[in-house]
Amino acid sequence: MxxxxxxxxxxxxxxxxxxxxxxxxxxxxxxxxxxxxxxxxxxxxxxxxxxxxxxxxxxxxxxxxxxxxxxxxxxxxxxxxxxxxxxxxxxxxxxxxxxxxxxxxxxxxxxxxxxxxxxxxxxxxxxxxxxxxxxxxxxxxxxxxxxxxxxxxxxxxxxxxxxxxxxxxxxxxxxxxxxxxxxxxxxxxxxxxxxxxxxxxxxxxxxxxxxxxxxxxxxxxxxxxxxxxxxxxxxGRDLGTYYPPRSAGAGEVRLSLRGAGNHQLRDIDLELRAGEIVGVAGLQGSGRTELAKAIFGAEPFTTGEMSPARPRSVREAMAHGIGLVTEDRKAEGLALGQSVRDNVLLAARATGGGNSTLMSGLLDRVRLPPPHREVRYLSGGNQQKVVLVKWLTMAPRVLLFDEPTRGVDVGAKAAIHDLMRDLAGDGTAIMMISSELPELIGMSDRIVVLRDGRVAGTLPAGASEEAVMRLAAGEVA
The missing domain is CATH 3.40.50.300 (P-loop containing nucleotide triphosphate hydrolases)
Structure with a gap:
């Protein structure tokens, strides 16, 4: 044709x-x-x-x-x-x-x-x-x-x-x-x-x-x-094992939820520890993105406990060292009409702090486009890198990823996976939401499955896709 x-x-x-x-x-x-x-x-x-x-x-x-x-x-x-x-x-x-x-x-x-x-x-x-x-x-x-x-x-x-x-x-x-x-x-x-x-x-x-x-x-x-x-x-090269090795062990609790809820979530119990990547799975409408936004103060929890603090706004969450790589980078994660440099500095400027040298070793690995380039003209992979670096300059204690590799190529995916594992290795507590079950299983130290706004269960590292889907769909083995 x-x-x-x-x-x-x-x-x-x-x-x-x-x-x-x-x-x-x-x-x-x-x-x-x-x-x-x-x-x-x-x-x-x-x-x-x-x-x-x-x-x-x-x-x-x-x-x-x-x-x-x-x-x-x-x-x-x-x-x-x-x-x-x-x-x-x-x-x-x-x-x-x-x-x-x-x-x-x-x-x-x-x-x-x-x-x-x-x-x-x-x-x-x-x-x-x-x-x-x-x-x-x-x-x-x-x-x-x-x-x-x-x-x-x-x-x-x-x-x-x-x-x-x-x-x-x-x-x-x-x-x-x-x-x-x-x-x-x-x-x-x-x-x-x-x-x-x-x-x-x-x-x-x-x-x-x-x-x-x-x-x-x-x-x-x-x-x-x-x-x-x-x-x-x-x-043009062999990426070897598709996902980097998991961490040797988790450290101190960086964030804890006990019975937390709002109009979309109910009775959420969850711990995020330093050095650990916790995957979050669930079907559409299960509450995955809503959980990230609640922790980030965009749609705050109204019941239950969150420690060390329950933020009532995004600014409060950022002040406590919490960052969110949003699902929709163009609508929620970037100022498309601004330069790479201005976007990278957004989080640090908003909190009046940040330490651009603390993460220099990680930033050197993320090859960004020229700082004067407008973000709207970048590829999806490069736009995602800008979002990531924006949060790295703030040196977050807890970093939430919502669909971190959506719409990026395999090379950029591997770079993002390596960066996430390096962040965990440096003590950042990471929560990762993904609709790609192989990614979720390959990257997570444990997997929390949501259904109807509640935690349906928790699975260990390396759980099968079938086990994840059974919990997500409410099936009993």
Missing amino acids: LRLRGIGKSFLGVRVLSGVDLEAKAGEVHAVVGENGAGKSTLMKIICGVHAPDEGVIEVDGRPVSFAHPLEAQRAGIAIIHQEFNLLPERTVAENVFLGREPVRRGLVDRAAMERATAALLDELGETQIGPRATVKRLPVAQQQIVEIVKALSVHARLLVMDEPSAALAEHEVALLYRLIRRLRERGVAVMYISHRLREVLDLADRVTVLKDGARVTTVPAGEVTRDELIRLMV
């Missing part, structure tokens, strides 16, 4: 893509993987008409094409679903699906026709849980993604580019994504799948193309390559 030949692109004299060949076939899932900065996003933008290539040929159905605008790519049957959804939260599902293309009858928007067409598309995907009149902001993230897919199908997309489609999904919601992608494949839609989650890539893809430094390294059948081989191709 689509063939790229010798695609090259430069920005301000910097070579971003060089001689890239790529194909997308009808009814095939073709994954594209690579580190941040490998050229994946630029290549996808060329496919979707956002950028024009400096060199090379794009063919659709065997005929050369040239897209001057994304609408031209859309007319050729190409649509993209971005990592960050392009939906209007206050509008209905049908209004989002037909935004800018509303059917008109007698000079007015024909809402009935719009809703019928949306319902038919949802039915094609086998989705009966979503109604065309539902307001988008009331839908869970997984269902919002379905709306994005329906929107793409409504313009008769034959090639669907999916950029990190599972980044915002909890582990149990990924199964829904798998089902949708397989249904798209059955309908003959070509799917271009960009993801840092290599397990998903190997589960879903028919073929995998690896990009490195703007060039295609190889294209291989997904069934003929392992995760370790993909990592080696992507980063």
Whole structure:
């Protein structure tokens, strides 16, 4: 359906893509993987008409094409679903699906026709849980993604580019994504799948193309390559064991909760010790993020005890040495219009303290972009590094991580994992929330599982995925 030949692109004299060949076939899932900065996003933008290539040929159905605008790519049957959804939260599902293309009858928007067409598309995907009149902001993230897919199908997309489609999904919601992608494949839609989650890539893809430094390294059948081989191709080196060794033992209690609760949490008992990484697992809505925000004073506890102090605000929590790497770095963790330097100093300035030399050994390991660069122009991995360094300058006693490696490549993941383990080794107490069970099991010294705002149980290091999910789902072994 689509063939790229010798695609090259430069920005301000910097070579971003060089001689890239790529194909997308009808009814095939073709994954594209690579580190941040490998050229994946630029290549996808060329496919979707956002950028024009400096060199090379794009063919659709065997005929050369040239897209001057994304609408031209859309007319050729190409649509993209971005990592960050392009939906209007206050509008209905049908209004989002037909935004800018509303059917008109007698000079007015024909809402009935719009809703019928949306319902038919949802039915094609086998989705009966979503109604065309539902307001988008009331839908869970997984269902919002379905709306994005329906929107793409409504313009008769034959090639669907999916950029990190599972980044915002909890582990149990990924199964829904798998089902949708397989249904798209059955309908003959070509799917271009960009993801840092290599397990998903190997589960879903028919073929995998690896990009490195703007060039295609190889294209291989997904069934003929392992995760370790993909990592080696992507980063140019063997990462060895995927997760760093666990700590030898925990130290003093840095934070203690006894019967703590608020309007979303109940009777939470939890201890965080120096030198220990405590993983927090649970299904969507179990209270994982709410727990982090309560400890951080953003949504304070109203009952129970928290020692050494129960902060009533974020400023109080920071004054007690508590930091939070938020789930949504762009909305909650960064000032996107400010420089790397200004973002790094946010926490230290807010507390009127911080010690930028105390953590110098760790900071040297985090290779940040130039300090004058605006954060909005950085890759996801580099943005996450800025968030981490922001808290390191404050020298936190307790550091909470909510989805610390979401949307970053395997190389950046390994660097973040090493940094977390080094922080624990220096005596920081760490709590890590993650929807990726392999990461949670690989990094945690013990795992606390939440269900319905309560602690369902605690598991030791190395617990199985099945054990975690049984507790999370309320199943009895």
